[in-house]
Amino acid sequence: MQKLSDALRKEYIALGLMAGSKEEALRELIRRLSEEKVLADVEPFFDAVLTREKLQSTGIGSGVAIPHARSAGVRRLTVMLGRFEGGVDFAALDGQPVQLVFLIAAPQGAAGAYIQTVAKVARLLKSRSYKERLLEAKSSQEIAELIKNFDRRYPRDITVKKTKDGRVIHP
Numbered sequence: 001m002q003k004l005s006d007a008l009r010k011e012y013i014a015l016g017l018m019a020g021s022k023e024e025a026l027r028e029l030i031r032r033l034s035e036e037k038v039l040a041d042v043e044p045f046f047d048a049v050l051t052r053e054k055l056q057s058t059g060i061g062s063g064v065a066i067p068h069a070r071s072a073g074v075r076r077l078t079v080m081l082g083r084f085e086g087g088v089d090f091a092a093l094d095g096q097p098v099q100l101v102f103l104i105a106a107p108q109g110a111a112g113a114y115i116q117t118v119a120k121v122a123r124l125l126k127s128r129s130y131k132e133r134l135l136e137a138k139s140s141q142e143i144a145e146l147i148k149n150f151d152r153r154y155p156r157d158i159t160v161k162k163t164k165d166g167r168v169i170h171p
Contacts, residue, residue, distance in 0.1 A: 002113055003151040004120045005144065008079035008102075011036060013140035015083045022053070025088045026067060029080045029103040038080075038105060041073030045105060059092025063135075064125050068104035068118055070111070077106045077113050079121065081143065083135070100125075100134055124150050 014032055019025035026049055034042050048069035052058065059065040065088075080103040087097025102121045106114035124130050130150060137143045 002077070002116060003148075003155075004079070004117070004124065005147045005151050007077050007104075007117055008081060008144075008147050010140045010144040012078060012080045013083075013143050014081070015137070015140060015143075017082050017084045018086065019084055019088050022059075022065075022088060022090045023050075025082065025084060025090070025098075025101055026050070026103065029082045029101060032082075033078060033080050033103070033105055036078075038075055038078045039073055040075055041071075044073045045069060045071040049103070057091040057093065059090035059098050060122075060125070061092050061094035061096065062125075062131070063087065063092075063096060063099045064131070065090045065092065065098040065101045066104065066118065066121055066125075067101065068106070068114070070106045070108050070114055072108045074105045074107045077104075077110050077117060079104050079117060081134075100131070120150075120154070123154060 017028060019028055030042055030046050033039050039045055048071045049067050052069050053067060058067045082101045084099050084101065087099050090098040092098055104117055130146065133146055134143060137146065
């Protein structure tokens with residue numbers, strides 16, 4: 001059972017970002033993952049994220065996006081959180097700009113942990129209180145503490161179901 005705080009550490013939180021497009025936002029977060037030595041190869045991961053975005057936007061609405069992909073070039077399961085001032089057009093389901101982008105990077109073979117991480121981020125964002133505190137936090141340390149608090153509150157794995165086409169839903 002992996003904690004969200006194991007994948008989303010303080011050094012993987014970037015506040016005050018600006019981007020003119022979804023691709024710019026993704027490039028910025030991926031660049032930061034590369035600097036943190038999470039990625040052995042940037043382009044295959046970027047391509048995997050864009051391929052996933054073409055299936056359906058990961059902009060889930062309410063100012064949030066959860067782009068995610070598995071790739072051979074990813075060294076370890078990691079969540080990079082970017083908070084974009086003014087928001088980014090992410091083709092979100094509700095048409096609204098996205099401020100919080102949780103980019104999930106996973107090695108090709110980490111299917112179970114990857115699905116759990118996506119589910120835990122989705123669970124975190126279902127809480128209006130957590131989402132508001134993520135938007136209001138003044139530092140990456142404050143957000144890291146918030147994620148640890150979430151782990152204490154929701155320590156168990158989350159039940160997920162797969163649809164016929166292989167997509168995962170969080171009941």
